[in-house]
Amino acid sequence: MKRDSLELAVIGSGPAGLAAAVKARQEGIKNLVVFERDERPGGILRQCIHSGFGLEKFNEELTGPEYANRYIKMAGDHGIDIELNSTVLELDKDRSIRVVSEKKGVRDYACNAIILAMGCRERTRGSLDIPGTRPAGIFTAGQAQRLINIEGLVPGREVVILGSGDIGMIMARRLTLEGAKVKAVLEILPYTNGLIRNEIQCLRDFNIPLMLEHTVAKVHGEYRLEGVTIAQVDHRRNPIEKTERFRSCETLVLSVGLIPENELSKTGGVLIDPRSNGPYVDELMETSVPGLFACGNVLHVNDMADNVSLEGELAAEGARLRITGQRSVSDQMVDLKAGLGISQIVPQRCSKKQDVWLNLRVKKPMGKIKVKVGDIRQKTFVCARPAEMVRLKIPKKAFEALGPDITTLQVSCEEA
Amino acid sequence: MNSDVLVQDGYLEEYDVVVIGAGIIGSMIARELSRFQIRGALIDKEPFPGFGVTKSGMAQIHSTDFCPPGTLKGKLCLDAPERFKRLADQLDVTYKEVDELWLALDPSQIANLEAAKERGEGHGATGYEIIDAKKIRELEPHVTEKAVAALYIRGLGVIHPAEWSFALTENAVQNNIEPHFDTSVLNIQKTEKGKYRVLTSKGSFNTNFIVNAAGLFADEIAWMVQDHHIRLTLKKGSVAIFDKSVSHLVRHMIFGTFSESHSQNVAPTAHGNLILGIHYTKTENKNDTSVEREGLGKIIKLGKELVPELSERDIITTFSGIMAANTMTNNGDFYIQPSEHAPGVIHVIAGAPGLTAAPGIAELVVGMLADAGMDVKEIKEFNEKRRGWPRFSTARLDKQKEMITQNPKYGHIICRCEKVSEGEITKAIHRGASTLDAVKHVTRAGMGRCQGGVCEPMVLGLLSKGLGIPIEKVTKKGKESFVTEGVMGK
Secondary structure: OOEEEEEEEEEOOOHHHHHHHHHHHHOOOOOEEEEOOOOOOOHHHHHOOOEEEOOOOOOOOEEHHHHHHHHHHHHHHOOOEEEOOEEEEEEOOOOEEEEEEOOOEEEEEEEEEEEEOOOEEEOOHHHHOOOEOOOEOEEEHHHHHHHHHOOOEOOOOEEEEEOOOHHHHHHHHHHHHOOOEEEEEEEOOOOOOOOHHHHHHHHHHHOOOEEEOEEEEEEEOOOEOOEEEEEEEOOOOOEOHHHOEEEEOOEEEEOOOEEEOOHHHHHOOOOEEOOOOEEOOOOOOEOOOOOEEEOHHHOOOOOOHHHHHHHHHHHHHHHHHHHOOOOOOOOOOEEEEEOOOEEEEEOOEEOOOOOEEEEEEEOOOEOOEEEEEOOOEEEEEOOEOOOOOEEEEEOHHHHHHOOOOOOEEEEEEEEO | OOOOOOOOOOEEEEEEEEEEOOOHHHHHHHHHHOOEOOOEEEEOOOOOOOOOHHHHOOOEEOOHHHOOOOOHHHHHHHOHHHHHHHHHHHHOOOEEEEEEEEEEOOHHHHHHHHHHHHHHHHOOOOOOEEEEHHHHHHHOOOOOOOOOEEEEEEEEEEEOHHHHHHHHHHHHHHOOOEEEOOOOEEEEEEOOOOOEEEEEOOEEEEEEEEEEOOHHHHHHHHHHOOOOOOOOEEEEEEEEEEOHHHHHHOOOEEEEEEEOOEEEEEEEOOOOOEEEEEEEEEOOOOOOOOEOHHHHHHHHHHHHHHOOOOOHHHEEEEEEEEEEEOOOOOOOOOEEEEOOOOOOEEEEEOOOOHHHHHHHHHHHHHHHHHHOOOOOOEOOOOOOOOOOOOOOOOOOHHHHHHHHHHOHHHHOEEEOOOOEEHHHHHHHHHOOOOOHHHHHHHHOOOOOOOOOOOOHHHHHHHHHHHHOOOHHHOEOOOOOOEOOOOEOOO
């Protein structure tokens, strides 16, 4: 099939993809297209009508759609082509993509660079193995959010929420504001799995009971959900039988984790880090396949949209260097390895040629910690929780202290 | 499926034959009956064909070596793959050829394989081969190194049974069998004229002959015609489905050991996932399709024993199905018999492997009806062909382009995991898929790794539009299974 040529294809028009496209255009990339499968640009931000976005990027507090609209406007001002209702079906190692849409049918593009910005998907009941029946009335938090905020539909009136991820807590508030009774938010861990501000603003301020170390042991109801058995869990996170009790509800909302959506990346041969579930990248977000870049939640699940956009801009810079032939595969790369106390780290390698923004997550809630990057950089943080990302910059200068034979740096954290 | 046109309150019509149950066997029988000059009805309590025990099994067309010598089921399974292949072509549905490897995990188990080979050959099967560990690794590099030998049987297959029941029903309807879904049989009475009156939730059917293919409910139907000796022994089987990213691990139907509490089996599905089973538990409740935590642990253990790389991380869903054990006969055979008390009533109590034997059972039952006096004059215009609709994800590039040219909605992907387009979903709804689950089973929208997380709200909208009903009336699986409470502020 005849292929059209593009300098840059951006897959996804959420906060990562749009920021990448705008930055790439500002840096002089002309022949670029953003592909979006939804009918409007903005990605998941379209349904995040709560505030809390933009504090870093725009110095003001915006809602999700407002934040997205800033970028949509910038993209419009720059004349960036966003192709809507367009699904990328295949991605090849040779940087070609196959796209389908109603308007244009099936088309192939050969690209000099591709930025992957497809975001993430939610874990489902199936991946959790919640026992019981299969009635209507069980939603993932994002699905419930879309039903209410985009489709204008009410999922249900009596709700139990399993999991204390950010969207789950935000949906607890949202459902309450819509007149539903949120009976409880259950969290299997001894601590919440979202931002502290959401725990306060979404649960505590609305008197929604939070039950830590609890889970749904069973689902009941043949047609529509009739209730759930909730139970306390033991140290191995298994339900304790004698603590089981029935709670009636016709709606169960699951907020039990997000998974970077890398099925397409894998078809392009991109290597995936099992810790982050996203591609291995360097400091300019280039994956294991030269010319393929990744940013935002497809790379690792972020806690803030602002950071997602920053990653998009880094990817755009990497793509520009690649397109203009200024970036070559370096044999001088240093691997960054998640060490003691660290569950995941992005980027996983760097070139030593410029500043590196390191994103990491700790394994368990900690007080004051000291994060060390080998012997070249350390920084103290007042507290760290798994739900909140820790960021630190390794200035280019710090690499000067590194001997040429050092090819790996351990990133670790300890109580300070 | 939409049968409102045909059914009104107080409905009473005369039929030659009524088939109760539109599972794989009932729909196969209805399709076979549609060859003849008769008036026939196919009744099911669910809104869509194949939604009882049919949709929740392993979906495999088995070899005959599982069947004890001299059994009817051994005979009916023998040519099953050929029958299914022929039907797949006629009905435009998926049949995927898959070979079987029954593993011996230690030398003591080799005798079981030899016995099975002998059993199969006793039924007339040929080509069975016992292979060594080296050959096993060549065929299936990811199976356990403990496998010392295997029974290798070629030319079997897998299907998606709900899709098949739907296609069979459609073909039967094309040839004038009347479908009555969402219709529960409440009682069966004898009329003065020596006929039967089948009383249902939607009206009554007067008929000369009845086929009881009600699956798990066949006992209750039998009691309605005083056949109280018919009793079912239920067991629940739980299975898991894996993400397509690990489908490369298994290419054959792989079996291990069997016991009261399990059949160790992992295999590809018709649509390219892996299915792993089966953990059995006893149950008394026909609606108890819940999956237990303990059972899940056991399933995963069974799988890892066969293919160590299988991981619970890659499970996208789990489900259970209730089946009737073959306890109506002494040797575990099918019970397919005319009623002892009610002439013209045929009971079909199959149990395993009912799916495999379904085409053979259908012919057998038609023979029994003829013996009982049903007039079996073939219609001239019998149309054995049923056409499905184009599937975007499996079509070749030129076909994909043609599809979109003809209907641009084929270019609008709704289910991104399985690449199902709006065109296909709208088509399925138009053809009778009236619930979220029905759309899921015939189009695969919602069958993928996100389990409908993304496409479900969109499918809801398409159902509401296609069925012409308010969105709050759209259900997951009929009756009271409403998905939402409707538009906010109303």
